[in-house]
Amino acid sequence: MKLYELNNDLNLSTHAAASFTRGELAKALRKGPYQTNLLMAGYDANTGPSLYFIDYLASLAKVDFGAQGYAANFVLSVFDREWTPDMTEQQALEVIKKCIHELHTRFLISQPVFVIKVVDENGTRTVTL
Amino acid sequence: MSRRYDQSTTTFSPEGRLHQVEYAIEAINNAGTCVGLQSSEGIVLAAEKRTVSKLLAPSKTSEKTYTVDDHISCLVAGLTADANILIHQARLASQRYMYNYQEIMPVEQAVKSVCNYKQAYTQFGGLRPFGVAFVFAGWDEHYGFQLYQSDPSGNYSGWKATVIGQNNQAGKSILKTDYVENSSIDINLKLSVKVLLKTLDSASPSPDRIELSVLRRGEDGKITHTMLSDPEVQFLIDEIQREIELERKQTEAASGDM
Numbered sequence: 001m002k003l004y005e006l007n008n009d010l011n012l013s014t015h016a017a018a019s020f021t022r023g024e025l026a027k028a029l030r031k032g033p034y035q036t037n038l039l040m041a042g043y044d045a046n047t048g049p050s051l052y053f054i055d056y057l058a059s060l061a062k063v064d065f066g067a068q069g070y071a072a073n074f075v076l077s078v079f080d081r082e083w084t085p086d087m088t089e090q091q092a093l094e095v096i097k098k099c100i101h102e103l104h105t106r107f108l109i110s111q112p113v114f115v116i117k118v119v120d121e122n123g124t125r126t127v128t129l
Numbered sequence: 130m131s132r133r134y135d136q137s138t139t140t141f142s143p144e145g146r147l148h149q150v151e152y153a154i155e156a157i158n159n160a161g162t163c164v165g166l167q168s169s170e171g172i173v174l175a176a177e178k179r180t181v182s183k184l185l186a187p188s189k190t191s192e193k194t195y196t197v198d199d200h201i202s203c204l205v206a207g208l209t210a211d212a213n214i215l216i217h218q219a220r221l222a223s224q225r226y227m228y229n230y231q232e233i234m235p236v237e238q239a240v241k242s243v244c245n246y247k248q249a250y251t252q253f254g255g256l257r258p259f260g261v262a263f264v265f266a267g268w269d270e271h272y273g274f275q276l277y278q279s280d281p282s283g284n285y286s287g288w289k290a291t292v293i294g295q296n297n298q299a300g301k302s303i304l305k306t307d308y309v310e311n312s313s314i315d316i317n318l319k320l321s322v323k324v325l326l327k328t329l330d331s332a333s334p335s336p337d338r339i340e341l342s343v344l345r346r347g348e349d350g351k352i353t354h355t356m357l358s359d360p361e362v363q364f365l366i367d368e369i370q371r372e373i374e375l376e377r378k379q380t381e382a383a384s385g386d387m
Contacts, residue, residue, distance in 0.1 A: 010235060016230040
């Protein structure tokens, strides 16, 4: 992505970055697959924030909310109930808090520490709940 | 003295010049004139066709105006056979970009890729350079409508209005005085015909010598590239000729009053 930026004096849009990444996964799929799932989040000045779900088989889907790994089994239902299209950042962080609580309560594996990132017009930053 | 250094494209002369590349650029100066004008809502492209004959079969393809992609078109000046190769490369690059990024290729990147391809022939392989210059016109969401010019050396530059090919100096001087930024497509259509009428090497302009087209963006965001029909071109030619006649009479009358 940085190479693109340097060569072309332009930022790749989130959609383009996600498509490119999915393409790379797809190319490697029948040679030496990348065994990795992704959630790609970006902010574009003209279209706002967007989230893309990419899995190790190179599926690509634009989603309002997503989860990878075992967490998905627990957390997607929380999102289904709580997510609204016009949520603020604070409201979203509240939902994240609920998800973490759900995992601490119901998930077999103890994961005490979560790193939380926010992506907006100013870039990426880490937040603590 | 420079004769010894101009046989191979990939050799510098003692003065640090690539003669073959310069000769290629010279070849363009005898080619049919091409004009590109950036307007407020699109780009006007105009070109003079060289081969005009009653015996020519009316073809679907044109010798001057080409589509690279839905959002990029170009005019060709120079060796048409060379141009076909480069346009194919440009089309491939545009589709490859769409395949990888699922978005239209930004215009400057398309131009750059053609130019990098041209440059390779000035540095390795021992093959001659392409004898083609282009006027590229396109739209993308980053910079809107853009106009670029490129030559056999692989250099390119962005323009608001440009002329390449025969009599381009005369054309450029007309543009320097008459071109107004952000004027409408209609005004620029007339201006492009005016430039072509001045640079045409024949005294009888007609629609079969002139290719006029407009690149514009519709309400729905779709880019369209439309060629003007013969009657539409004839209408513009007539208008411009009337205006030129009027100007001539006015300057005659003015100087007569001295």
